[in-house]
Amino acid sequence: MKNVLILGSTGSIGENTLDVISRFPEKFRVKALIAGSNVKKLKEQAERFKPDAVCLVNSNETLSFDCRFYTGLEGLKKLIEETDFDICVSAITGSAGILPTYWASKKGARIALANKESLVCAGKFIVETAKEIIPVDSEHSAIFQCLNGEKRENIKEIILTASGGPFRKRRNLENVTPEEALKHPNWNMGKKVTIDSATLMNKGLEVIEAYWLFNLKLDQIKVVIHPQSIVHSFVRFIDNSVLAQLGVPDMRIPISYALSYPERLPLETPELHLNLYSLNLDFEEPDFKRFPALRLAYDALHLGYPYPIVLNAADEIAVEFFLNRKIKFTEIPVLIEKTLEKSNFREPASIEEVIEIDRKAKRIALEIARCL
Numbered sequence: 001m002k003n004v005l006i007l008g009s010t011g012s013i014g015e016n017t018l019d020v021i022s023r024f025p026e027k028f029r030v031k032a033l034i035a036g037s038n039v040k041k042l043k044e045q046a047e048r049f050k051p052d053a054v055c056l057v058n059s060n061e062t063l064s065f066d067c068r069f070y071t072g073l074e075g076l077k078k079l080i081e082e083t084d085f086d087i088c089v090s091a092i093t094g095s096a097g098i099l100p101t102y103w104a105s106k107k108g109a110r111i112a113l114a115n116k117e118s119l120v121c122a123g124k125f126i127v128e129t130a131k132e133i134i135p136v137d138s139e140h141s142a143i144f145q146c147l148n149g150e151k152r153e154n155i156k157e158i159i160l161t162a163s164g165g166p167f168r169k170r171r172n173l174e175n176v177t178p179e180e181a182l183k184h185p186n187w188n189m190g191k192k193v194t195i196d197s198a199t200l201m202n203k204g205l206e207v208i209e210a211y212w213l214f215n216l217k218l219d220q221i222k223v224v225i226h227p228q229s230i231v232h233s234f235v236r237f238i239d240n241s242v243l244a245q246l247g248v249p250d251m252r253i254p255i256s257y258a259l260s261y262p263e264r265l266p267l268e269t270p271e272l273h274l275n276l277y278s279l280n281l282d283f284e285e286p287d288f289k290r291f292p293a294l295r296l297a298y299d300a301l302h303l304g305y306p307y308p309i310v311l312n313a314a315d316e317i318a319v320e321f322f323l324n325r326k327i328k329f330t331e332i333p334v335l336i337e338k339t340l341e342k343s344n345f346r347e348p349a350s351i352e353e354v355i356e357i358d359r360k361a362k363r364i365a366l367e368i369a370r371c372l
Helices: 012-023 039-049 072-082 094-105 117-129 138-146 191-199 201-214 252-260 292-303 307-323 331-342 351-369
Strands: 002-007 028-035 053-056 068-071 087-090 110-113 132-135 155-162 221-225 231-237 242-246
Touching: 002 012, 002 094, 012 028, 012 039, 012 087, 012 252, 028 039, 028 072, 039 053, 053 072, 068 072, 072 094, 087 094, 087 252, 094 110, 094 117, 094 307, 094 351, 110 117, 110 252, 117 201, 117 307, 117 351, 132 138, 132 201, 132 252, 138 155, 138 201, 138 231, 138 242, 138 252, 155 201, 191 201, 191 307, 191 331, 201 221, 201 292, 201 307, 201 331, 292 307, 292 331, 307 331, 307 351, 331 351
Parallel strands: 002 028, 002 087, 028 053, 053 068, 087 110, 110 132, 155 221
Antiparallel strands: 155 231, 231 242
């Protein structure tokens, strides 16, 4: 029986994690649930899964739970320190997940990592601290599975697949609305990651995440557009053989693998069955001109730290402004690039400095956003 702590239990990844856990009550027990501000959903989850502790991070409201109850960021830190768990599912959205993931990694538990920003911004500190990281992102889970039993020196390159988002074939992106950008053709995800998928920034962040997860050089990490989202990634080896992992686009598959590794769980749900006879697989080169956010991510990683922190901070501000109709879709990468150009920070020497750079970079991005 594995005890599981879920950071971000009321979000898309959190709910899918609970769905997987509910199917295997003999293997997993929910030890703690952490949410941002969704009180209603957190209460429903607590009543069903009966954790030892819950935390509402973005609220100081006093609530009644049949378990230990914490509030705020300091309350979350205390919960992590006072709770014994075997697996932490890191699924908080954005840079808000950095510190909680770092605190959980110090406990020696497995980190089932969905919060890519933890590695984008603080990869050095989390990789050094964590005892074990199993990726939850479908692309990185695919790479992880393809590398199982392989020697790292035999890797020639990894190739992350991207759906291309809802605007892969659309020529004019000037008047894209938030509603249009939130209609992902394949995946059901939260708002932030869905917008990032539309700009291809999500794939850019995944390039940086892969850099830390698999200890690769930048020129060993490639991206290919694959509109069907069936092949989740490839690994090309030095003998030019290529391995790939395929599956329907459903996050329960990589989540179950991260929870159960090195075993696999029998997911008998019919919609998870991949019909090989009906496959139609297409692959295209990414268009860096139409989707400059992907290029900016490569540029930030090439420049070195702290630029990936700045990249992520500016993107969070840009997506927020776009969703609130304060900037155009095409202004998202403009805001990010201007923030990168205006920033001048030294490399962080601690996790605290990472958070400080993130805060200052967001302030710069806000100033730029108000002038667009």
